[in-house]
Amino acid sequence: MAEPILECRGVSKHFGAVQALYKVDFEVRPGEVMALVGDNGAGKSTLIKGIAGIYPFDEGQVLFEGKPVKIHGPKDASKLGIEIVYQDLALADNLDVVANMFLGRERTQNRFIIDESSMEAAARETLAGLSVTTLQSVRQVVAGLSGGQRQSVAVAKAVMWNSKVVILDEPTAALGVAQTRQVLDLVRRMADQDLAVVIISHNLHDIFEVADRITSLRLGQAVDLFTTSEVTQQDVVHSITAGEMKFVPGMEKEGV
Amino acid sequence: MSTPSTDEVPSAAPKRKDPTTFAEYLQSWWLRVQSGDLGFLPIIVGLIIIIAIFGTLDSRYFSERNFTNLLLQMAPFATIAIGVVFVLLLAEIDLAVAFNSAVGGVIMTLLLRPDDPGLPWPVAIAIALAVTTFIGFVMAIVITKAGVPSFVVSLAFNLGLNGVVLILMLEFSNSGTIRIADETVKDISNAFLPDVWGWILGLAAVAAYGLSEAVKYRTRSSQGLPNKPFGILGLQFGGLALLILGAVWYANIDRGVPFVMVVLGFFLLFWSFVASRTRFGRHVYAVGGNPEAARRAGINVDRIRIIVFMIGGFMAGAGGIVLASRLQSVATNSGGGDLLLNVIAAAVIGGTSLFGGSGKVVSALLGALVIGAVASGMNLQNVNAGVKFVVTGLVLLAAVLIDALAKRRQAASGVR
Numbered sequence: 001m002a003e004p005i006l007e008c009r010g011v012s013k014h015f016g017a018v019q020a021l022y023k024v025d026f027e028v029r030p031g032e033v034m035a036l037v038g039d040n041g042a043g044k045s046t047l048i049k050g051i052a053g054i055y056p057f058d059e060g061q062v063l064f065e066g067k068p069v070k071i072h073g074p075k076d077a078s079k080l081g082i083e084i085v086y087q088d089l090a091l092a093d094n095l096d097v098v099a100n101m102f103l104g105r106e107r108t109q110n111r112f113i114i115d116e117s118s119m120e121a122a123a124r125e126t127l128a129g130l131s132v133t134t135l136q137s138v139r140q141v142v143a144g145l146s147g148g149q150r151q152s153v154a155v156a157k158a159v160m161w162n163s164k165v166v167i168l169d170e171p172t173a174a175l176g177v178a179q180t181r182q183v184l185d186l187v188r189r190m191a192d193q194d195l196a197v198v199i200i201s202h203n204l205h206d207i208f209e210v211a212d213r214i215t216s217l218r219l220g221q222a223v224d225l226f227t228t229s230e231v232t233q234q235d236v237v238h239s240i241t242a243g244e245m246k247f248v249p250g251m252e253k254e255g256v
Numbered sequence: 257m258s259t260p261s262t263d264e265v266p267s268a269a270p271k272r273k274d275p276t277t278f279a280e281y282l283q284s285w286w287l288r289v290q291s292g293d294l295g296f297l298p299i300i301v302g303l304i305i306i307i308a309i310f311g312t313l314d315s316r317y318f319s320e321r322n323f324t325n326l327l328l329q330m331a332p333f334a335t336i337a338i339g340v341v342f343v344l345l346l347a348e349i350d351l352a353v354a355f356n357s358a359v360g361g362v363i364m365t366l367l368l369r370p371d372d373p374g375l376p377w378p379v380a381i382a383i384a385l386a387v388t389t390f391i392g393f394v395m396a397i398v399i400t401k402a403g404v405p406s407f408v409v410s411l412a413f414n415l416g417l418n419g420v421v422l423i424l425m426l427e428f429s430n431s432g433t434i435r436i437a438d439e440t441v442k443d444i445s446n447a448f449l450p451d452v453w454g455w456i457l458g459l460a461a462v463a464a465y466g467l468s469e470a471v472k473y474r475t476r477s478s479q480g481l482p483n484k485p486f487g488i489l490g491l492q493f494g495g496l497a498l499l500i501l502g503a504v505w506y507a508n509i510d511r512g513v514p515f516v517m518v519v520l521g522f523f524l525l526f527w528s529f530v531a532s533r534t535r536f537g538r539h540v541y542a543v544g545g546n547p548e549a550a551r552r553a554g555i556n557v558d559r560i561r562i563i564v565f566m567i568g569g570f571m572a573g574a575g576g577i578v579l580a581s582r583l584q585s586v587a588t589n590s591g592g593g594d595l596l597l598n599v600i601a602a603a604v605i606g607g608t609s610l611f612g613g614s615g616k617v618v619s620a621l622l623g624a625l626v627i628g629a630v631a632s633g634m635n636l637q638n639v640n641a642g643v644k645f646v647v648t649g650l651v652l653l654a655a656v657l658i659d660a661l662a663k664r665r666q667a668a669s670g671v672r
Contacts, residue, residue, distance in 0.1 A: 091549055092545035094546075095545060103549065104550070117481055141666075144293070
């Protein structure tokens with residue numbers, strides 16, 4: 001099996017007195033879908049924001065392709081090939097699909113003038129590669145798209161930049177049945193193209209459909225790492241709600 | 257992106273429905289209109305209705321003299337409104353444009369006074385534009401750095417600049433009026449092109465449009481991208497050519513094409529290019545549509561805001577100079593009256609959304625034409641100023657309602 005492309009070793013993060021993450025190990029390999037599950041406040045968002053470089057981890061190491069890296073901001077993460085699709089998608093409703101996919105990274109002819117046709121061609125290619133067939137036109141304004149289509153555009157935007165790791169935050173939370181289907185298919189296809197995909201979700205049904213492995217967090221600690229085919233939803237629910245904690249925060253310091 | 261695995265590709269061929277024939281294109285356009293993407297449809301329909309109404313009320317409305325007068329009247333409004341369009345694209349507002357334009361006009365006029373200091377006209381105009389642009393810059397700094405809404409900041413500047421105009425006028429004139437002492441500057445809004453030059457520039461504009469469309473067509477087909485069907489391209493080209501050359505022909509029957517139309521045409525082309533073809537323009541639309549998305553995409557949102565308010569100040573100054581040239585003087589009441597409302601109304605009537613992120617530079621021209629067409633028709637009817645305000649207000653209300661309804665339609669069609 002492939003080596004992990006992204007690996008967190010014993011990362012911790014606290015906000016004031018709150019220990020949001022404590023010595024968490026996390027990894028994802030190319031070509032796999034890794035689900036990150038946990039109850040509210042378990043530390044899922046803290047973990048991905050740390051990976052994205054929104055804030056630094058207090059301790060622990062992040063390894064990318066086996067080498068330790070320091071990610072100081074979203075730009076560093078993009079440079080490595082880590083793209084995050086946040087829950088609100090961050091699309092500009094008034095711009096068309098192409099403009100959104102290239103927002104902030106427009107191709108230009110001489111630094112100022114936008115090279116529309118080459119951008120459009122690249123956008124079409126990316127969407128076709130992901131088999132996104134539900135869009136009528138890449139020149140459609142995003143305001144007129146359905147939730148599933150928007151998610152597809154946001155994902156395609158993340159995939160386009162030679163990214164190697166794509167992290168999806170609750171990609172199906174606001175979607176209906178058919179649209180959830182579209183997005184899950186999309187997630188599967190990304191992994192089939194050898195991308196490493198991390199999916200955060202509360203919906204175990206979705207996770208069991210697409211994920212290869214599952215990391216469960218509880219109260220800031222990684223409690224279990226499952227291989228999806230070997231466990232039932234019941235096991236995962238148990239892990240999320242009553243998984244065995246490896247550390248009791250503060251225990252080490254007091255030497256108990 | 258890694259290449260898709262081979263067994264993936266055949267089924268991946270997207271069944272996208274890009275319109276390829278004339279009929280299909282019309283159909284997809286009508287679908288867009290129905291889902292709230294109206295484009296210039298309402299304003300063109302509105303303009304036709306206005307012209308039809310006033311034309312039947314008084315046949316002088318269609319006279320060549322009335323047409324050239326309309327162009328002369330609306331040019332300053334359209335010039336200032338270009339800057340307003342940029343500010344509205346960010347969902348901000350600049351209530352200081354009118355008095356900022358007056359500051360530009362007054363400063364230029366003062367600098368041109370013979371021997372006091374009697375600067376050459378290019379220098380006087382450059383200094384005036386620099387001052388109004390700087391005023392826009394200062395406003396933007398307060399808005400972005402202190403986080404105060406632009407409505408309040410520009411309201412304060414509106415009052416303050418009104419004061420500045422009064423102080424300057426009272427300081428340098430006894431009668432409350434200063435005449436412009438330079439023939440070239442007076443010619444900006446009072447000279448007419450010789451017939452030949454009107455035709456040459458008109459044809460050049462049409463040819464330039466045709467050329468840019470042809471280049472676009474070639475690059476798109478060389479990249480294997482779908483193009484608009486020939487019928488549509490021909491219709492658009494023919495329509496524009498007819499409009500421009502028809503206007504030249506009609507103006508030439510009277511005194512010729514007003515020189516100010518060359519100035520306005522240059523500004524419209526330049527700023528349209530900036531808005532629709534440059535990274536900066538794209539980022540303006542992005543910030544107006546979703547500032548948070550723009551910020552996360554690495555766009556410096558504050559920098560965009562500052563530059564846009566500077567554009568607003570620059571175009572206000574340019575419009576102030578055009579207006580001063582038309583009146584051949586500046587006065588204590590420069591920038592007052594209904595100037596502010598007319599320029600903001602022009603941008604909105606032209607189809608620029610108050611909610612930000614949608615609108616085109618050319619809407620400044622279309623809106624100013626509507627306001628000018630209403631005013632000119634009212635003048636022929638000899639109605640008093642009150643009625644004129646009421647009608648202009650109703651047109652503005654209609655424009656805002658259409659904008660709001662279109663937005664609602666778009667939001668509704670998003671969840672189909």
